[in-house]
Amino acid sequence: MNSNLYFIQGNGDAASEIRGIDWSKTPLGDPGDWPSSLKTAVQMMLASRFPKAITWGPEFITLYNDAFRPILGDKKExxxxPFNVIWQEAWSEIGPIAAKAYGGEATFIEDFPLVIERFGFPEQCYFTFCxxxxxxxxxxxxxxxxxxxEVTGKVETEKNAAILNAELAHRIKNTFSVVQAIASQTFRASADRQHLQTFAQRLSALANAQEVLLLGKNSGGPLNDVMTKxxxxxxxADxxxxxxxxxxxxxxxxMSTSLxxxxxxxxxxxxGALSSSQGTVSINWFVDTAGGEKTLTLRWLEEGGxxxxxxxRNGFGSKLIKMGLMGNGNVQLHFHPQGLEAIMAAPLEQIQGEGRLFSAAAQ
Structure with a gap:
C-alpha cells in the first residue's frame, strides 16, 4: 500500500479501491502532495454512511464511498x-450545477429528474442531492x-398514488351523484322540494371534502382547502x-368542517351577512397551547348584513353547527346585532388525526 495513503482508514470496498490506484498517474498526483483539505474531505466521505462523492480539480477527478456505489449501477472502474465522463449522458443537466459549486455556490435540489445509463440502457431516475x-x-x-x-422509488410511488387518488375521487363523485339521483327519484312526489335541495347541497359538501382528502398527501388535507371548497x-368565495x-x-x-x-x-x-350585497364573512383560525394542550380555535364572523x-327554532343545520369541529360541542354562538359570531375549538391532535404534524408556521 502507498505509504502516502496513511489517511485512508477503513476496510470498505471504496477505501480498498482508493488504495489500489496509482494516483501519481492522475491529475491529482501523489497522495502525499494532496492538500490537507482534500485529505480531510476524503476521510469524512469514507466515514459517512450517506452516499457521497468528491470531485477535485478542473478535471473533476472523482472519489466516492461505499454508499455511493449502488448509484453507479454497472458502471465500472x-x-x-472524471465526473463528467462517468455521468456523460446527464452532464448537460448536472454540469451547470457542478459549475455553480466550483464557483463557490452550494446547490440543494429535491426529486431532480435525470435520464442515466448505468445498466446499459436509458433509465428515468430521480435524485435529491447537494x-x-x-x-x-x-x-x-x-x-x-x-x-x-436516489429517490426514484419514492417519486414513482407518489406518481402512482396520484393516479389512483384521481381515479378514486372520480368514482366517489360518481357514487355521490348516484345517491343524489336516488334521493331525487324517491322524493319526487314530495311537495317540499326545499328539503331535497338542502340534502343535495350537504351531499355536495361531503363530496368536496372527500376530494380534498384524496388529492392531498396521506389521507388528510389542508384546512384552508377544505373551507375554500x-x-x-x-x-x-369572493x-x-x-x-x-x-x-x-x-x-x-x-368532513365535519366541510359540513x-x-x-x-x-x-x-x-x-345573515351574505343575504345583503354589502355583507362579508371572515374565517380565521389559530393554534394555542392553553392548558398545556395544543388547541385549534376557529372563528366565524359576519358583518354588514x-x-x-x-x-x-333549531333545525338540523343548527344542531350540526352546535356539534362543532369534531362533534365535541365546544361552540360559542354570539348573535351580535351586526352579525353572527361563532367560535369553536378542538384539540389539535384530534383535528389532525393519525399523528399528523402542523406546519412550523402555526407554532
Missing part, C-alpha cells in the same frame, strides 16, 4: 475517473462534495376571507 464547494488550503474552491440519495361551491396558518387536518375533521362551513355559509346567504336575531 469509476474511481479516479453539490457543495470544497476549498483548498489557500481558501480557493478546488472541488465539490456530492451528497446524494365549501364556500366556492355556494358561489360566495365575499369570504380566510386567514390562518397552514394546517393539515385528518379525514374526520375535513359545518357549508351550514354556516348557507345560513349567512339566507338570513341585516340585524341579527336569535333563531326561534
Amino acid at each position: 469509476c474511481m479516479g475517473k 453539490y457543495s464547494p470544497i476549498r483548498d488550503d489557500t481558501g480557493k474552491v478546488a472541488g465539490m462534495m456530492d451528497t446524494v440519495i 365549501a364556500v366556492t361551491a355556494l358561489n360566495v 365575499r369570504v376571507a380566510l386567514s390562518g396558518p397552514p394546517i393539515v387536518v385528518g379525514p374526520r375533521c375535513a 359545518l362551513v357549508h351550514e354556516l355559509t348557507t345560513n349567512a346567504i339566507k338570513y 341585516p340585524r341579527v336575531m336569535v333563531p326561534r
Whole structure:
C-alpha cells in the first residue's frame, strides 16, 4: 500500500479501491502532495454512511464511498475517473450545477429528474442531492462534495398514488351523484322540494371534502382547502376571507368542517351577512397551547348584513353547527346585532388525526 495513503482508514470496498490506484498517474498526483483539505474531505466521505462523492480539480477527478456505489449501477472502474465522463449522458443537466459549486455556490435540489445509463440502457431516475464547494488550503474552491440519495422509488410511488387518488375521487363523485339521483327519484312526489335541495347541497359538501382528502398527501388535507371548497361551491368565495396558518387536518375533521362551513355559509346567504350585497364573512383560525394542550380555535364572523336575531327554532343545520369541529360541542354562538359570531375549538391532535404534524408556521 502507498505509504502516502496513511489517511485512508477503513476496510470498505471504496477505501480498498482508493488504495489500489496509482494516483501519481492522475491529475491529482501523489497522495502525499494532496492538500490537507482534500485529505480531510476524503476521510469524512469514507466515514459517512450517506452516499457521497468528491470531485477535485478542473478535471473533476472523482472519489466516492461505499454508499455511493449502488448509484453507479454497472458502471465500472469509476474511481479516479472524471465526473463528467462517468455521468456523460446527464452532464448537460448536472454540469451547470457542478459549475455553480466550483464557483463557490452550494446547490440543494429535491426529486431532480435525470435520464442515466448505468445498466446499459436509458433509465428515468430521480435524485435529491447537494453539490457543495470544497476549498483548498489557500481558501480557493478546488472541488465539490456530492451528497446524494436516489429517490426514484419514492417519486414513482407518489406518481402512482396520484393516479389512483384521481381515479378514486372520480368514482366517489360518481357514487355521490348516484345517491343524489336516488334521493331525487324517491322524493319526487314530495311537495317540499326545499328539503331535497338542502340534502343535495350537504351531499355536495361531503363530496368536496372527500376530494380534498384524496388529492392531498396521506389521507388528510389542508384546512384552508377544505373551507375554500365549501364556500366556492355556494358561489360566495369572493365575499369570504380566510386567514390562518397552514394546517393539515385528518379525514374526520375535513368532513365535519366541510359540513359545518357549508351550514354556516348557507345560513349567512339566507338570513345573515351574505343575504345583503354589502355583507362579508371572515374565517380565521389559530393554534394555542392553553392548558398545556395544543388547541385549534376557529372563528366565524359576519358583518354588514341585516340585524341579527336569535333563531326561534333549531333545525338540523343548527344542531350540526352546535356539534362543532369534531362533534365535541365546544361552540360559542354570539348573535351580535351586526352579525353572527361563532367560535369553536378542538384539540389539535384530534383535528389532525393519525399523528399528523402542523406546519412550523402555526407554532
